[in-house]
Amino acid sequence: KNIALVAHDHRKKDMIEWVEWNVSNLLQHRLTCTGTTGRLVEKAIREKQVDLAIPDDFTMVKLRSGPLGGDQQLGALITEGKIDLIIFFWDPMQPQPHDVDVKALLRIAVLYNVPIACNRSTADFIISSPLMTYEYAPIVPSHEAYLQRELVADPREGRRVDAIRPDGRADDAPVGAPVIGPRWDQRREGENITLN
Template sequence: MTIAILAHDSRKELALQFCTAYSAILSKNTVIATGTTGRMLAQTTGLPVHCYLSGKLGGVQQITSRVACDEVDLVLFFRDPLKADASSITEQNLLRLCDMHGVPIATNIATAEVLLRGLDQGDLDYREGMHPALVEPVPAAMPRRVTA
């Protein structure tokens, strides 16, 4: 399973503590994250983490696009509800696409714990068959040169 992890700056320490506590479960899965969170997570837990751009530089959009392509099974988004732009369009798109594609998303530590425990018990095994086969894009045909 692919687990995406994102955290607002004020929640990064909480995310690191949580992921350290649940590193045994996370280690059995593919972990992707926004840049800063991912680097901190890899350094703190030793887990292999595929890092995208920093959230402010487009990392949230990159993860959102993976959700839209059904390539993410679970999202842990440690967000600060008091943050001035906590309901930014970018974050709303992530939440909306998780809803549209049936991707479980936790936006607080309590829900994150329930989801990871459920994952460990096999409650999310139904997600295994949901990934489409990856198909490489077909290169556009070269235009033919017409001579008269």
């Protein structure tokens, strides 16, 4: 499996402890890490090398640091089908300078049905799952309806923005059919426009 390991600064100690505890399992997989987490994980694995032989085919990819684009690099790997699961120890108590990147990474992982462990308990459940030793093909939802939607040039004209309803079903109304309610520039403050 291709396992991504990510940890915010205040959670890196937890990640390294988890890696040391699970190093024999992790050596059977390919690891991808962001920035400093990768350096610390590699160091922890090398220190355990005395007890365990590192397999010849063991690989570890180190991406950029999260705030410097590593989260986005990881998101791109997810969209390419190159990541099977993520162990992401994020810090719920500290704001991050790259919170938008973190949110985007979590969104992409959910969108592509990639399992994410955000705490040690979940990581323990995942790494010990029998599915870790078998080939597993996750069901990735089709996004074809989204890709095929028709967009209107200027939604401010009081017309439909696209031909897909909010519930995801294709809408029979022609593109450009008027929206129920006033145009964007005619509505009162706090009033919503309803799309049918």
